[in-house]
Amino acid sequence: MSEKTQIHRHPELGSEDRGVIDAILDNGFLCHVAYLRDTRPVVIPTLYVRDGDRILLHGSPASGIMRAVKRGSPLSIGVTHVDGVVVARSGFESSINYRSVVIHGVGRALDGPEHRTALDRIVEGLIPGRLADVRPPTPKELRKTSVIAVSLADASAKISDGPPEDEAEDLGSGVWAGIVPVTIAYGSPVAAPDLEPGLEIPDYLTRFRSS
Amino acid sequence: MSEKTQIHRHPELGSEDRGVIDAILDNGFLCHVAYLRDTRPVVIPTLYVRDGDRILLHGSPASGIMRAVKRGSPLSIGVTHVDGVVVARSGFESSINYRSVVIHGVGRALDGPEHRTALDRIVEGLIPGRLADVRPPTPKELRKTSVIAVSLADASAKISDGPPEDEAEDLGSGVWAGIVPVTIAYGSPVAAPDLEPGLEIPDYLTRFRSS
Numbered sequence: 561m562s563e564k565t566q567i568h569r570h571p572e573l574g575s576e577d578r579g580v581i582d583a584i585l586d587n588g589f590l591c592h593v594a595y596l597r598d599t600r601p602v603v604i605p606t607l608y609v610r611d612g613d614r615i616l617l618h619g620s621p622a623s624g625i626m627r628a629v630k631r632g633s634p635l636s637i638g639v640t641h642v643d644g645v646v647v648a649r650s651g652f653e654s655s656i657n658y659r660s661v662v663i664h665g666v667g668r669a670l671d672g673p674e675h676r677t678a679l680d681r682i683v684e685g686l687i688p689g690r691l692a693d694v695r696p697p698t699p700k701e702l703r704k705t706s707v708i709a710v711s712l713a714d715a716s717a718k719i720s721d722g723p724p725e726d727e728a729e730d731l732g733s734g735v736w737a738g739i740v741p742v743t744i745a746y747g748s749p750v751a752a753p754d755l756e757p758g759l760e761i762p763d764y765l766t767r768f769r770s771s
Numbered sequence: 772m773s774e775k776t777q778i779h780r781h782p783e784l785g786s787e788d789r790g791v792i793d794a795i796l797d798n799g800f801l802c803h804v805a806y807l808r809d810t811r812p813v814v815i816p817t818l819y820v821r822d823g824d825r826i827l828l829h830g831s832p833a834s835g836i837m838r839a840v841k842r843g844s845p846l847s848i849g850v851t852h853v854d855g856v857v858v859a860r861s862g863f864e865s866s867i868n869y870r871s872v873v874i875h876g877v878g879r880a881l882d883g884p885e886h887r888t889a890l891d892r893i894v895e896g897l898i899p900g901r902l903a904d905v906r907p908p909t910p911k912e913l914r915k916t917s918v919i920a921v922s923l924a925d926a927s928a929k930i931s932d933g934p935p936e937d938e939a940e941d942l943g944s945g946v947w948a949g950i951v952p953v954t955i956a957y958g959s960p961v962a963a964p965d966l967e968p969g970l971e972i973p974d975y976l977t978r979f980r981s982s
Binding site: 662679 | 801805811812813844848849851853858862863866869871873875890891901904906908909912915935937942943944946951952954955957958959960962963964965966
């Protein structure tokens with residue numbers, strides 16, 4: 561209803577500043593990837609991590625996305641963080657505040673040492689600080705995990721922020737207007753049922769992703 | 772990188788139960804829609820609301836998605852809620868817990884009374900309780916807002932839940948394992964700077980989406 565929610569038609573909200581794009585990407589770990597299956601688009605949620613000028617995705621070699629990459633399918637990847645619900649005086653101006661990145665590209669399958677290094681980056685990307693605590697992947701795990709890199713060369717960011725922008729004639733109408741803030745809350749870590757007693761929660765989990 | 776994160780290759784996690792699908796959809800308002808532009812997939816974030824056996828999307832008639840629908844483009848729509856970060860003893864089993872729905876279909880443009888009713892549903896879907904407080908859309912706003920319906924006939928849900936599932940040989944390795952819970956937090960509403968004094972925050976915003 562608000563024009564701000566139709567973010568794909570608001571080029572003035574766009575940003576190609578790499579710092580902005582990197583910050584949005586580094587703030588999350590879940591993306592939605594679209595690829596072609598025959599001539600149809602298919603979207604799936606999957607994890608990602610930014611690695612310099614590219615993002616890394618991983619999955620089973622048999623997964624839809626990895627098979628699509630092997631066929632040379634173009635990819636479109638979206639990452640969106642919701643920051644608030646914009647409660648405007650009209651339905652039309654009601655909307656959300658958000659930060660999003662959309663990337664277009666193709667996937668390049670990694671192998672050898674590059675594949676191995678990327679897997680470490682993926683662990684550390686999801687759970688910063690974790691890499692030092694986990695054992696290296698086994699040969700079987702390496703075989704079962706394909707990794708692709710997608711360049712950020714064709715990436716754009718869109719950000720919508722601020723209070724409702726109501727029409728002048730709607731002001732003073734006696735209807736409450738404002739923002740409901742939306743945030744992601746990371747709770748206190750919960751130990752696995754099979755965890756041996758006496759192990760302390762690592763520091764990097766008690767302050768999870770709160771940089 | 773746990774197998775559980777590669778949710779597209781885990782049919783055993785799948786659910787076609789409509790109650791499950793509806794509950795996941797009703798828990799959110801942001802989706803990622805993939806459509807075809809020429810022969811490439813394009814993914815964009817946009818708002819949605821479930822309306823019975825279909826979901827409704829809206830946007831400018833000039834938006835990429837509305838033009839794609841007019842061309843008859845197939846759509847793929849993903850909705851994902853992250854419930855936790857699975858901190859396993861190995862990188863391979865580390866992952867996220869999530870609930871997701873993927874819908875495949877085509878968009879049908881709504882017009883006339885159906886279009887008008889859908890806009891009300893969209894307002895109420897984003898901000899439950901709001902419809903009674905906002906004025907009706909103007910003719911200009913109606914013209915500027917296309918609405919499409921996509922059937923839930925081809926929708927599937929995937930859910931990953933529970934503690935890490937480490938290999939037997941990784942248990943007792945002295946490495947902490949468990950879950951970091953992830954939730955969406957809706958904060959206290961913040962009044963618009965141009966709000967007239969003395970207006971109280973409506974009840975439906977102080978308990979926003981906490982049904």
